[in-house]
Amino acid sequence: MKKGIFIVSVIALVIIVGGALGYGIYKNIDHTVPYDYELENYIKVGDYKELPYYKETAEVSDEDVDTEIKSRLEKAAKSEQVKEGTVTEGDSVNIAYVGKIDGEEFEGGKSDSYDLEIGSGTFIDGFESGLTGHSIGETVVLNLRFPEDYHNADVAGKPVEFTVTINYKTVKETPELDESFVKDNTKTGSKTVDAYKKEVKEELLKKKQDSIDNAMKDELWSYISDNSEVTKYPEKELGDALVQAEKKTEQYKAQASSYGYSWAEYLAATGMNEESFAQRQKESAQKQVKDSMMMYYIARKEGIKFTNREYKKRIAEILDMNGISEEDFKTKYSMTPREYADQNGWREGFYLEKVLDRIESFGKEVTKDEYEKIKAERDTAAEGASASSDNTASDASAQSDTSATD
Numbered sequence: 001m002k003k004g005i006f007i008v009s010v011i012a013l014v015i016i017v018g019g020a021l022g023y024g025i026y027k028n029i030d031h032t033v034p035y036d037y038e039l040e041n042y043i044k045v046g047d048y049k050e051l052p053y054y055k056e057t058a059e060v061s062d063e064d065v066d067t068e069i070k071s072r073l074e075k076a077a078k079s080e081q082v083k084e085g086t087v088t089e090g091d092s093v094n095i096a097y098v099g100k101i102d103g104e105e106f107e108g109g110k111s112d113s114y115d116l117e118i119g120s121g122t123f124i125d126g127f128e129s130g131l132t133g134h135s136i137g138e139t140v141v142l143n144l145r146f147p148e149d150y151h152n153a154d155v156a157g158k159p160v161e162f163t164v165t166i167n168y169k170t171v172k173e174t175p176e177l178d179e180s181f182v183k184d185n186t187k188t189g190s191k192t193v194d195a196y197k198k199e200v201k202e203e204l205l206k207k208k209q210d211s212i213d214n215a216m217k218d219e220l221w222s223y224i225s226d227n228s229e230v231t232k233y234p235e236k237e238l239g240d241a242l243v244q245a246e247k248k249t250e251q252y253k254a255q256a257s258s259y260g261y262s263w264a265e266y267l268a269a270t271g272m273n274e275e276s277f278a279q280r281q282k283e284s285a286q287k288q289v290k291d292s293m294m295m296y297y298i299a300r301k302e303g304i305k306f307t308n309r310e311y312k313k314r315i316a317e318i319l320d321m322n323g324i325s326e327e328d329f330k331t332k333y334s335m336t337p338r339e340y341a342d343q344n345g346w347r348e349g350f351y352l353e354k355v356l357d358r359i360e361s362f363g364k365e366v367t368k369d370e371y372e373k374i375k376a377e378r379d380t381a382a383e384g385a386s387a388s389s390d391n392t393a394s395d396a397s398a399q400s401d402t403s404a405t406d
Contacts, residue, residue, distance in 0.1 A: 035234070035237070035292075035293065035296050037234075039293055039296060039297045039300070040297075041231070041232075042230065042231060042232055042233070042234055042293060043228060043229065043230050043231065043290065043293045043294065043297060044228060044229045044231065045224070045228045045294055045297050045298065046223075046224050046225075046226070046227025046228040046229075047224075047227065048220075048224050048298060048359050048362065049359075049362040049363075050362060050363065050364055051220055051223065051224075051359070051362070051363045051364070052363065052364050052365075052366045052370070052371060052374050053216055053219070053220055053360065053363050053364070053365060053366070053371070054216070054365070054366055054367065054368050054370070054371035055212060055213060055216045055365060056212055056368070057209070057212075058205050058208035058209035058211075058212055059205075059208075060201050060204045060205050060208060064201075064204055065197055065200050065201050065204065068200055068204060069177060069196075069197065069200055072185065072200075073174050073175055073176075073177060073181070074172075074174055076174070076175050076181070076185070077172040077173060077174040077175065078172070078173050079170050079171070079172050079173075080170070080171050080172075080173065081094075081168045081169075081170055081171075082136065082168060082169050082170070082171050083136050083137060083167075083168045084135075084136055084137075085135070085136055085169070086133055086134065086135050086136070087118060087131050087132055087133065087134055087135075087136070087166060087169065088118070088132060088133075089118055089119045089132060090117070090118060090119055091117070091118045091169045092115060092116070092117050092118075092169060092170045093115075093116055093118060093131070093136075093166055093167075093168070093169040093170075094113060094114065094115050094116075094166075094167040094168050094169070094170070095111075095113075095114050095116055095131070095164050095165065095166055095167060096111065096112045096113060096114070096164070096165045096167060097109075097110065097111055097114065097162050097163065097164040097165070098110045098162070098163050099160050099161070099162045100160065100161050100162075100163075101155060101158050101159070101160050101161075106154070106155060107260075108152070108260060109155075109160070109162075113167065115170070116128065118131060118132060124144060124146060124147065124150075125144070125147070126142065126144045127142060127144060127162065127164075130142040130144075130164075131164065131166060134166060135166070136166050136167075136168055136169055137165075137166060137167075138165075138166055139163065139164065139165045139166075140163075140164045140165075140166070141161065141162070141163050141164075142161070142162040142163075142164060143159065143160075143161050144159070144160055144161075144162065145157070145158065145159045145160065146158050146160060151260065151261065151265070152260050177193055177196075178193065179191065179192060179193065182195070182196040186199060187199065187203075216360075217356040217359070217360060220356065220359055220360065220363065221291075221356060221359075223378075224294065224359070225290065225291065225294065228290070228294055230286070230289075230290050230293070233286060233289055234289070234293075237289045237292065237293075238285060238286065238289050241285035241286075241288045241289055242281075242282070242285045245281045245284065245285050246281075249277075249281065252266065253266075292348070295348070295351065295352050295355050298355050298358075298359070299351065299354075299355050302355075302358055304351075304354055304355055304358055306347070306350060306351040306354055310350070311341075311346075311347055311350060312338070314346075314350045315337050315338060315341050315346065318337075318346075319337055
């Protein structure tokens with residue numbers, strides 16, 4: 001019935017198989033004693049010193065500040081349930097509905113309480129517009145038809161009758177930007193609106209600069225990775241990564257089934273099939289282990305340590321940055337921030353930050369034009385190496401065919 005939920009699931013699947021650099025690359029890999037053997041026997045790490053990089057300076061406009069403050073005001077809005085008035089476009093209403101095809105209810109076509117934003121396109125065409133103009137508390141009968149290409153083949157193209165009761169609508173009261181709001185929301189002790197705007201601008205600048213810095217470091221890391229070679233994968237670490245990847249696969253299969261999709265349909269939405277997904281999964285696990293070995297190799301080589309005190313401090317910084325207390329975190333996630341961090345690879349993620357900081361300190365900052373030229377030269381060299389590799393493979397194949405004929 002609901003069209004939007006599946007998209008979220010697909011995005012989650014893309015993220016899990018994407019192998020993005022960050023805290024998640026170490027999740028579920030047990031490094032209680034990280035690689036207690038000679039890493040040189042498993043990986044040849046590319047040059048990580050004196051690498052060129054370009055880092056732009058973040059800029060934040062007054063419009064950016066106004067947009068951020070507007071967002072904060074909306075988040076601070078108080079909601080109230082209203083049981084009078086009529087339904088209009090953009091309203092958030094709570095409804096109870098029952099859908100019937102040929103007089104019979106069908107799976108997924110019923111709810112006693114569902115929050116719906118009118119005009120969001122969450123339900124099939126005609127459902128939301130059919131409620132517009134009706135009164136709160138009214139029961140409305142909608143005679144509609146499922147789209148021919150609806151994901152559930154059992155109901156696709158069929159006429160359906162929905163009986164919908166509009167329980168109430170939710171009205172938000174957004175606060176004004178005044179000194180009272182500033183007092184309740186400042187993090188640095190701002191007392192006036194102007195001071196608060198300056199505070200918000202500084203926050204945005206830091207967040208944007210951090211994003212720029214991280215993107216730059218990701219490029220450095222990718223270059224090092226591209227020029228590093230795994231001679232063999234350690235069985236335990238790769239095995240752990242593959243086991244966890246398989247567990248994730250089972251979770252996604254169950255999720256797809258709960259929304260009425262087959263696993264093949266779920267994969268097709270991401271442009272994959274069973275074979276390509278399995279290959280992607282294997283490559284993702286290998287990349288996790290490769291990144292991990294690279295990090296520990298460089299850390300050991302350069303004497304980079306990450307203490308428990310630093311770990312505790314970084315967790316506290318993450319909580320503060322997201323405006324959540326330790327108690328609120330425990331209530332929301334049913335575990336302490338430290339337990340959550342341990343389970344989700346934060347320690348290694350923070351450790352990687354220190355390694356990347358050291359790599360940056362070894363590097364050479366260049367101008368944007370200089371960096372673009374360097375990247376172009378690298379791309380040309382990579383294309384040449386790829387073409388040479390293809391030619392070598394073709395020559396070997398031709399030689400093999402000739403030998404077979406002889």
